[in-house]
Amino acid sequence: MRILLVGINYAPDLIGVAKYNTELCESLVDEGHEVRVISAPPYYPAWKVPANFDAAYFRAMDVNGVRVVRTPIYVPAHPSGGKRLAHHASFALSSMLPVLKEAISWRPDIVLSVAPSLMSAAFVSFIARRIGARSWLHIQDFEVDAAFDLGLLRSQKLRSAMLSVESAILRSFDRVSSISPQMVGRLREKGVAAVRTAEVRNWIDTSAVFPRPRQTQYRSQLGISESDIVGVYSGTMSNKQGLDLVIEAASALQVDHPNVHFILAGEGPHKAKLVDMAAGCARVHFLGLQPNESFNEFMATADFHLIPQKAEAADLVLPSKLGAVLASGRPVIAMASEGTGLAAEVEGAGLVIRPGDVGALASAICTLSADRERCEELGAEGRRRSIVRWDRRTIVRRWLNEMSAMHGSGSLPETSEIDSGAPAPMPMKDAVP
Known part of the structure; x- marks a missing residue:
C-alpha cells in the first residue's frame, strides 16, 4: 500500500x-x-x-x-x-x-x-x-x-x-x-x-522496558541511597499534567518522611515554574528528557511512578507514559476519577486517587513507601498487563x-x-x- x-x-x-x-x-x-x-x-x-x-x-x-x-x-x-x-x-x-x-x-x-x-x-x-x-x-x-x-x-x-x-x-x-x-x-x-x-x-516495546534492580546510576548521581524511596514522573511538563500537586505533596512530606525523593524528568512550558516552586524542597530533583539507551534504567530507579492529572483532563487523553510505567514493573499512583479510562487501566496495578487532592497524593505515597510487598505485587500485575494490552x-x-x-x-x-x-x-x- x-x-x-x-x-x-x-x-x-x-x-x-x-x-x-x-x-x-x-x-x-x-x-x-x-x-x-x-x-x-x-x-x-x-x-x-x-x-x-x-x-x-x-x-x-x-x-x-x-x-x-x-x-x-x-x-x-x-x-x-x-x-x-x-x-x-x-x-x-x-x-x-x-x-x-x-x-x-x-x-x-x-x-x-x-x-x-x-x-x-x-x-x-x-x-x-x-x-x-x-x-x-x-x-x-x-x-x-x-x-x-x-x-x-x-x-x-x-x-x-x-x-x-x-x-x-x-x-x-x-x-x-x-x-x-x-x-x-x-x-x-x-x-x-x-x-x-x-x-x-x-x-510500548515490552522487550526494551522491563523490570530491573532499583539501584541505578541515577540514584548514585543524585545522592539517593538504595534504602530511600523514589517517586518518578517522566514526560511533558505543561498545564494539564498538574505537576504542581507533586511539588506540594513533596513539601508536605519532607519533614516527617525525609527518605522520600521525587525525580521529575522532562521538558515543557511549565518546567521553570515547577523548579521555582520546588526551591525549598531538597528531595525534589529535576532532569531533562532521558535518552532511549538509558530510559529503562531510569524507569527502574523508581519505587513508584506518578501520573498526576487535573480532573478536567479526564478521558480527553490517556497518558501515553502509562504503558512504559506498567512495563517497568513498578506500581503507579494516578489521579483519576472513577469510571475514567485512566482509572480502569491503573486499578489493580497501582493506586487511584482523586484528581487535585494533594492530601490523598501524600497519603498514597506514604502507603506505598511503607509496604514494599504491596509495591511488588502491584508492579508485577502492571508488567503482566503491559504485555497483554500495550x-x-x-x-x-x-x-x-x-x-x-x-x-x-x-x-x-x-x-x-x-x-x-x-x-x-x-x-x-x-x-x-
Whole structure:
C-alpha cells in the first residue's frame, strides 16, 4: 500500500505523539509498504524549533525509509490558548500544498491524519475523497474539549462553533480511531457512527522496558541511597499534567518522611515554574528528557511512578507514559476519577486517587513507601498487563490489519470486524512470561 500520514509531530521529537507516528510509519515500511509523511519541524516539548531545521522546509528527507516533508509552523515560546490556535492554524495552512502535491502525483491508497492537529484534518479528508483514497483520522487527544475544559479558551460561543466544526471533520473520515475505550465512546457521542470507529491504543516495546534492580546510576548521581524511596514522573511538563500537586505533596512530606525523593524528568512550558516552586524542597530533583539507551534504567530507579492529572483532563487523553510505567514493573499512583479510562487501566496495578487532592497524593505515597510487598505485587500485575494490552508488536499488527481491510474492500467492514475497544481479557498468571 501507499500510505500518506499528515501529523504535526514526528521524529526527532522524543516523546508524545511524535514517538507513535514515527514508530508506526517505520513499522509499515518494515512490512513492505511505501510511507510518506507531511509534518512540522521538531519543537515539542521545549516549544522551540532547532536552528538547523529553518532551511529544511518543503524539502523531502529520508528518515529510516520514510519520506518526510517538513512545513513551516508558528511555535509560540509561551503557548497560551490563542497562541495554540495560531500554532495549529499555521500547520493547517502550510501543509496544504504538500498534501495536494503528494495526493496528485503519488496517489496514496490511504491518507492518515493524526490529531493533534485537528485543524489540518479537514483538508486531508477533502483531498482523500477527491483522489479516491481511504481516509483515517486518529485522535490522540480531544483538542477542543481540552482547550476549554482546562481554561485555555473560555468563550462559549467559540466553543460551540469549534465543536460544530469538529463534528463535521470527524464525520468526514472513513475511519476514526482513538487510544482508549472511553475516548472511542466519546467519538460516538460526537456523532461518529460506531461502524466507523476503532480503538487502536498507543504501545510500548515490552522487550526494551522491563523490570530491573532499583539501584541505578541515577540514584548514585543524585545522592539517593538504595534504602530511600523514589517517586518518578517522566514526560511533558505543561498545564494539564498538574505537576504542581507533586511539588506540594513533596513539601508536605519532607519533614516527617525525609527518605522520600521525587525525580521529575522532562521538558515543557511549565518546567521553570515547577523548579521555582520546588526551591525549598531538597528531595525534589529535576532532569531533562532521558535518552532511549538509558530510559529503562531510569524507569527502574523508581519505587513508584506518578501520573498526576487535573480532573478536567479526564478521558480527553490517556497518558501515553502509562504503558512504559506498567512495563517497568513498578506500581503507579494516578489521579483519576472513577469510571475514567485512566482509572480502569491503573486499578489493580497501582493506586487511584482523586484528581487535585494533594492530601490523598501524600497519603498514597506514604502507603506505598511503607509496604514494599504491596509495591511488588502491584508492579508485577502492571508488567503482566503491559504485555497483554500495550505490546508494540500486537498493536502495530492491528494497524496493519485494519489498513489492509480498508484498502482491499470496496466498503467499510461490519462492526464485528472492527476492534470493539474493550480491554483484552487478562490471562492467568502463568500465561505471561
